[in-house]
Each structure stands twice: as structure tokens, then as C-alpha cells.
Amino acid sequence: MALLEVEDLRVAFGNATAVDGVSFSVEEGRIVGLVGESGCGKSVTSLAVMGLLPKGRGGRRAKAPEPVQAAAAEPAPGAVKAAAAAPQAVPAGGGRRSRGGADVSGRAVFDGTDLLALTPAAMRRRRGKDLAMVFQDPLSSLNPVVPIGRQITEVLERHRGLKGAKANQEAASLLDRVGIPDPVRRLKEYPHQLSGGMRQRVLIAIAVACAPRLLIADEPTTALDVTIQAQILELLKDLVEDEGTALLMITHDLGVVAGMCDEVNVLYSGRVVESAPVRELFARPTHPYTVGLLGSIPKLDLPIHEPLTPIRGSIADVIRWKDGCAFAPRCDRVAEACVDGEPPLIGSAHAHRCVRAEEVA
Amino acid sequence: MLRYTVKRLLQLSVALLGLSLLLFAWFKALPGGPENQLLPENATAQQREALRAALGLDEPIWVQYADFLGRVVRLDFGSSLSSGRPVATELADRLPATIELSLAAMLIAVGVGIPLGYLAAKRRGSWLDFAAVSGSLLGTCIPIFFLAAMLKVVFAQELGWLPTTFRLSAGTEYTDVTGLRVLDGLITGEFDVAWDAVLHLVLPAIALSSIPLAVIVRITRASVLDVVGEDYVRTADAKGLKPSVIRGRHVMRNAMLPIATIIGLLLGSLFAGAVLTESVFSFGGIGSFVYQATTERDYPALMGFILVIAVFYVVINLLVDLSYGLLDPRVRVRK
Ligand SMILES: Nc1ncnc2c1ncn2[C@@H]1O[C@H](COP(=O)(O)OP(=O)(O)OP(=O)(O)O)[C@@H](O)[C@H]1O
Ligand code: SF4
Numbered sequence: 137m138a139l140l141e142v143e144d145l146r147v148a149f150g151n152a153t154a155v156d157g158v159s160f161s162v163e164e165g166r167i168v169g170l171v172g173e174s175g176c177g178k179s180v181t182s183l184a185v186m187g188l189l190p191k192g193r194g195g196r197r198a199k200a201p202e203p204v205q206a207a208a209a210e211p212a213p214g215a216v217k218a219a220a221a222a223p224q225a226v227p228a229g230g231g232r233r234s235r236g237g238a239d240v241s242g243r244a245v246f247d248g249t250d251l252l253a254l255t256p257a258a259m260r261r262r263r264g265k266d267l268a269m270v271f272q273d274p275l276s277s278l279n280p281v282v283p284i285g286r287q288i289t290e291v292l293e294r295h296r297g298l299k300g301a302k303a304n305q306e307a308a309s310l311l312d313r314v315g316i317p318d319p320v321r322r323l324k325e326y327p328h329q330l331s332g333g334m335r336q337r338v339l340i341a342i343a344v345a346c347a348p349r350l351l352i353a354d355e356p357t358t359a360l361d362v363t364i365q366a367q368i369l370e371l372l373k374d375l376v377e378d379e380g381t382a383l384l385m386i387t388h389d390l391g392v393v394a395g396m397c398d399e400v401n402v403l404y405s406g407r408v409v410e411s412a413p414v415r416e417l418f419a420r421p422t423h424p425y426t427v428g429l430l431g432s433i434p435k436l437d438l439p440i441h442e443p444l445t446p447i448r449g450s451i452a453d454v455i456r457w458k459d460g461c462a463f464a465p466r467c468d469r470v471a472e473a474c475v476d477g478e479p480p481l482i483g484s485a486h487a488h489r490c491v492r493a494e495e496v497a
Numbered sequence: 498m499l500r501y502t503v504k505r506l507l508q509l510s511v512a513l514l515g516l517s518l519l520l521f522a523w524f525k526a527l528p529g530g531p532e533n534q535l536l537p538e539n540a541t542a543q544q545r546e547a548l549r550a551a552l553g554l555d556e557p558i559w560v561q562y563a564d565f566l567g568r569v570v571r572l573d574f575g576s577s578l579s580s581g582r583p584v585a586t587e588l589a590d591r592l593p594a595t596i597e598l599s600l601a602a603m604l605i606a607v608g609v610g611i612p613l614g615y616l617a618a619k620r621r622g623s624w625l626d627f628a629a630v631s632g633s634l635l636g637t638c639i640p641i642f643f644l645a646a647m648l649k650v651v652f653a654q655e656l657g658w659l660p661t662t663f664r665l666s667a668g669t670e671y672t673d674v675t676g677l678r679v680l681d682g683l684i685t686g687e688f689d690v691a692w693d694a695v696l697h698l699v700l701p702a703i704a705l706s707s708i709p710l711a712v713i714v715r716i717t718r719a720s721v722l723d724v725v726g727e728d729y730v731r732t733a734d735a736k737g738l739k740p741s742v743i744r745g746r747h748v749m750r751n752a753m754l755p756i757a758t759i760i761g762l763l764l765g766s767l768f769a770g771a772v773l774t775e776s777v778f779s780f781g782g783i784g785s786f787v788y789q790a791t792t793e794r795d796y797p798a799l800m801g802f803i804l805v806i807a808v809f810y811v812v813i814n815l816l817v818d819l820s821y822g823l824l825d826p827r828v829r830v831r832k
């Protein structure tokens with residue numbers, strides 16, 4: 137059994153569904169990518185696994201929001217009638233950090249325990265120890281008024297019982313491990329005294345401080361300079377390979393996926409639409425969305441005048457997965473069958489969620 | 498931190514110097530010059546000249562200013578026109594009462610306001626939040642004078658739980674050390690005196706605390722709500738830290754920044770409220786003194802008062818700045 141098995145994870149903020157039945161798994165010691173465009177639910181998925189989403193109303197767990205009936209809406213193009221249904225499943229872009237909490241359902245089985253079923257206190261004992269996370273924005277993710285040394289030692293104290301000089305020593309050696317020169321002096325410094333790359337190294341040091349078995353990195357390099365990005369990715373890769381840590385790498389950058397990951401899950405509108413070993417995915421992308429993603433990255437070997445092909449429409453044009461393929465409004469190959477109920481996941485090692493993949497390919 | 502402190506001290510002396518200039522100018526601009534306030538109306542020209550010479554008013558203006566400054570530094574504000582006693586002595590007699598009252602009020606405001614504001618933020622939308630927010634609205638609307646009188650009528654006069662007036666019960670023997678009765682009682686070991694002083698402080702301090710308490714509740718609530726949504730709090734959560742550590746080290750330490758500034762501002766403004774509260778409870782602070790000095794145009798007394806208050810403001814400001822430097826490393830001078 138895999139180290140982490142996410143099964144049918146659903147997260148709703150009030151009436152807005154952010155994650156709509158995500159399933160994937162991360163094997164011990166592997167680097168697994170989670171890719172998809174902005175707003176598809178990558179961060180929400182990882183926060184749900186970490187138990188970091190604001191709690192929803194009371195015990196009411198993920199009551200599926202009522203679908204909005206297709207009433208007056210115009211018939212969708214291409215005779216896709218159902219496409220008009222449930223137009224507001226996911227609010228476009230905005231609406232982050234809404235007041236209400238998240239209603240989470242499904243399972244996230246980590247090493248045999250369903251994390252979603254743990255009490256908050258039990259989850260706190262695991263967070264930072266068995267599974268840890270690196271966030272996107274290193275400046276805002278560090279406490280501005282606490283020396284970075286303390287921000288490292290507090291996690292050592294919490295999970296490894298290290299205190300005082302011992303903790304400081306360990307913190308310094310962690311900084312050393314993540315490639316920060318003069319670590320003993322750096323311990324006393326504050327986040328604003330470090331560069332962006334250094335800050336991300338500090339966050340990585342914090343995350344690996346207790347040798348977690350699973351590390352989740354949510355776009356760890358998007359806030360950094362391009363030159364720094366490569367260094368940070370290299371560092372992450374080295375660290376997890378040294379320790380045999382499993383890494384869930386969240387990104388929208390297929391270059392990062394190609395360079396780092398063993399496997400990859402492509403997320404669209406809160407659900408996995410294709411998952412495969414990395415080479416396989418790049419060699420034989422099956423789902424039209426994946427094909428589109430690959431088609432929208434610049435290739436160095438193409439003639440300059442060859443236009444990039446962006447995926448038309450936006451993630452806001454959406455159908456609820458249980459009514460049909462959520463990608464249908466943007467798909468070139470869409471047909472009646474696509475919106476005739478929930479498209480199943482087909483295949484295992486290389487799985488996709490497209491009813492027409494075989495017949496078109 | 499040392500350089501930061503020195504810089505602040507320098508800025509502060511400049512502010513005080515500016516203030517002394519203003520006061521000096523005001524003094525010079527008094528109708529007919531200050532000697533008129535000191536002389537009987539039928540004074541002769543010789544008497545006038547003699548007094549002007551005695552006051553140094555015939556010297557060049559910069560000499561007069563230097564002289565004025567020298568006296569101020571020595572706390573020599575002259576004698577009160579109404580009582581004839583040195584102004585410095587009068588102030589020294591009365592200030593401790595006002596300081597004790599203000600400190601007690603601030604202690605209540607901070608001690609109740611910050612936890613209450615925190616809880617209101619954490620249970621946003623709950624009845625507690627609602628009560629805290631509407632209560633603090635009420636707190637800022639009720640005139641202090643009215644609140645003080647109400648408290649006195651209900652808890653002192655009707656229920657008889659607490660004393661109505663003065664700082665100690667009549668006939669209490671006490672030893673004066675700092676002039677702050679509670680502190681003195683604790684220092685000298687006269688705990689019964691300290692307790693008596695506390696009982697006398699309760700009602701006036703509650704009355705005086707109403708506005709700062711209301712302000713602190715709301716600023717704390719807003720500040721905590723702000724900080725709780727910050728990424729670094731999520732990071733702290735991702736480390737699996739205990740809730741108490743997250744609250745103290747990560748939420749409150751950041752939330753304190755705006756709260757500290759507000760506390761400083763409130764301390765300054767407490768003096769105005771203290772004057773009113775003192776009069777209701779016959780508390781014997783500077784309230785009645787200032788009132789009298791104003792009605793009798795006792796300029797030396799007023800000047801002394803203004804200078805002392807100005808120094809207080811400046812010192813409080815310094816303390817706020819320093820605490821800011823302690824709380825927020827980004828404020829300190831970069832190495
Ligand atoms: N606290 C919240 N309250 C309401 N909606 C939210 C909240 N957090 C996220 N969402 C919504 O959930 C959806 C998924 O968001 P998520 O942050 O997971 O996207 P993402 O894939 O990480 O995108 P990005 O690449 O921009 O980070 C979005 O539509 C977003 O608006
Ligand atoms: S199921 Fe249909 S609409 Fe969805 S991706 Fe496949 S072809 Fe396109």
C-alpha cells in the first residue's frame with residue numbers, strides 16, 4: 137500500500153466546490169507531481185491532506201452542494217445541453233480565504249491512518265513530524281518578528297524534544313544542510329534580513345527538521361528568481377533522495393515536472409484527469425487537457441513562427457463532474473457521450489478520465 | 498537597538514526644546530507681560546521696573562530664554578500665584594494621585610481588553626464577539642463624567658461595597674515613598690494601607706478605563722483577525738505546534754504591534770479623563786489644581802503643568818517607540 141492514498145477527496149467552501157473527488161497516491165520515497173492551471177484545486181488538496189483548511193460549519197461534513205438546474209440558459213454549443221447545468225460550481229479566480237470554513241470529505245490514508253478522521257490534537261502531533269509542507273511565498277510564510285533560529289528550534293522542541301543549546305546546534309546543522317552559509321550567525325537573524333532564496337531554504341529546513349516521511353511542496357519556487365528556482369528544486373530533490381522522503385510536488389510548471397517527478401497527476405477542475413509515470417505522460421498524453429497543457433509550453437525545437445496553442449476558454453467554464461466531463465466546454469473533441477454522466481477513470485498505471493480517448497487516438 | 502534608542506532620545510530632546518520655545522513665546526505674549534499678573538493694579542512705575550529687573554525682563558531676549566530654560570531644567574517654575582507655594586511642590590503633591598489612577602485604569606484596560614479582543618476575534622460571529630463589539634461601542638459613547646457618577650451612586654452610595662471618595666479612608670496612617678499609595682503600601686509592608694488604596698482606586702479606575710478598554714478591545718480584535726489569516730500562522734500550524742505557542746509566539750506577538758501604539762496614545766489622553774474622574778471621586782490629583790489654575794489665570798502653575806504633561810507625552814512616546822523596536826525587528830536600524 138502506498139504511503140499516502142487520497143481517495144475521493146472533496147472540499148467545498150460553502151456552495152463552491154474547490155476539490156471534486158480527487159484520488160491519487162504517493163509511494164514511499166517517490167516524487168509525485170500534481171499539476172494543473174491556477175484555481176484547479178492544487179493548494180486546497182494539499183491543505184486538506186495537511187489538515188490546514190479552516191474548519192467548516194459544525195459537524196456537517198461536505199453535504200454535496202445542490203446543483204443549479206439548467207433553466208433558461210442557452211443551449212451550449214455543439215449540442216451539449218447539459219453543459220448549461222451548474223454554471224457556478226467553482227467561482228472564477230477570486231473568492232480566496234472566504235470567511236466560512238471548508239467542508240472536507242473523502243479519505244487521505246497516510247501509513248494506514250485516515251488523516252481526515254484524526255482529531256485536531258492527533259493531527260497536530262503528526263504535522264511537522266510525519267508529514268511537512270513547504271509553501272509558495274517564503275517571505276509571508278515566515279514570522280517577521282521571530283528570529284529564524286527560533287522558528288526552527290520550536291519544531292525540534294515540539295517533535296524531537298530538543299531544547300536550548302542542543303536545539304540550536306541542530307538548527308544550525310539544518311541550515312547548513314539546506315546550503316545556508318554561516319548558519320550559527322544566521323540563527324539570530326530575522327526573515328527580512330535574508331534573501332528570497334535563503335528564506336525558502338529556511339522553510340525547507342523547517343519542513344525537513346523532523347525527517348518527515350512525506351513532504352508536500354506547494355509551488356515552492358514560483359515566488360523566486362529564475363536562477364534561484366533551479367537551485368531550490370535541486371536542493372529539494374537532493375534532500376528527499378538522501379532521506380528516502382516521499383515528495384508531493386505541486387506546480388503548474390511542466391518543466392519542473394519533467395525535471396523532478398517520477399509520476400504525475402494532472403488536475404482539472406478539482407479532479408484528476410490523467411495520471412501516469414512522467415516519461416509515459418510526456419510521450420503519450422491521452423487526455424485532451426493534458427495534450428493542451430503540453431501544447432501550450434514553448435518548445436525550443438519548434439520554428440519561431442510556429443504559434444503556441446493555448447487551451448481556449450478558462451477554468452471558469454465548468455460543468456460539475458457528476459454531470460459530465462468538466463473540460464467539455466473547452467474541449468475540441470467534445471461529443472454527446474462526454475456529458476452523459478460522470479466520466480470514469482480508465483486504466484491503472486496510465487489512467488485518464490476521457491470517454492473518447494481511445495476512439496480518437 | 499542601542500543606535501535606535503539614541504536616535505529616539507535625540508529626536509525627543511529636539512521636540513522638548515521646540516516645546517520650551519513655544520512656551521517661552523507664549524509667556525512673553527501674555528497680555529501686558531507677565532509682570533502685570535504679579536503686580537497689584539495700582540503698582541507704580543518704579544515697582545514695575547524693579548520687578549522687570551528682578552524677573553530679568555530687561556535682558557536681551559536670548560538671555561531671557563536661556564534663563565527660562567535653566568529654570569525649567571531645575572524644575573523651577575516659580576510660585577503659584579494663588580497659593581504662593583512653588584509650582585513644582587504643588588505638582589509633586591498632586592501628580593502621583595493622577596499617575597496612580599491612570600496606571601490603574603490602563604492596567605484594567607489592557608488586562609481585560611486584550612484577552613477580550615482576542616476571544617472576540619477567535620470566536621468571530623459568536624455572542625461573545627457581538628457582546629464585546631457592542632459593549633466597546635457603548636464604552637466609547639458614555640461620557641466619563643456620567644459613568645463615574647453612576648458607578649459612585651450604585652456601588653458606593655447605594656450598595657456600599659466601595660468607598661465614595663478620597664484615596665484612603667479617613668485617618669489612615671501611611672508612609673509616603675513614591676506617592677503611589679498602593680505601591681507605597683507594598684514597599685513599606687503596610688498591606689492594609691495598600692488594600693485600602695486599592696478599594697479607593699477601583700471605581701475611579703473603572704470609570705477612567707472605559708474608553709481605553711473599548712478602544713483596546715476593538716483594536717485587538719481587528720489586529721488578531723488580521724494576523725490569524727497570515728501565511729506564517731499557517732506555517733506555525735503546519736509545524737504541528739501547540740495552540741498556546743501559536744497564540745503567543747505567532748499571533749499575539751505580531752498582533753501587539755498596533756496595540757502597543759494605541760496604548761501609548763491612550764495613556765496620553767487619559768489625563769483629560771482623569772481630571773473629570775478625580776472631581777467625581779474627590780481624588781485629589783492634578784484635576785482640581787488645573788481647574789483652579791485656569792480660572793485664576795495662575796500662569797506659573799499652568800506653565801508648570803503644561804511642561805510636565807509635555808514631558809509625560811514625550812516619555813510615553815519614547816516608551817512606545819522603544820517597545821516597538823523590541824517587538825518588531827524590522828523597525829530597528831539595519832546593520
Ligand atoms: N478559503 C477559501 N475560500 C473559498 N474558496 C477558496 C478558498 N481557498 C481556495 N478557494 C477556491 O478553491 C479553488 C481552488 O483553489 P486552489 O488554491 O487550490 O487553486 P490552485 O490550484 O492551488 O491554484 P494556484 O495555481 O493559483 O495556486 C479556487 O477556485 C479558489 O478560489
Ligand atoms: S470526455 Fe469528452 S469533453 Fe472530456 S476531455 Fe474527453 S473528449 Fe473532451
Ligand SMILES: [Mg+2]
Binds near residue numbers: 178179180354
Ligand atoms: Mg495554489
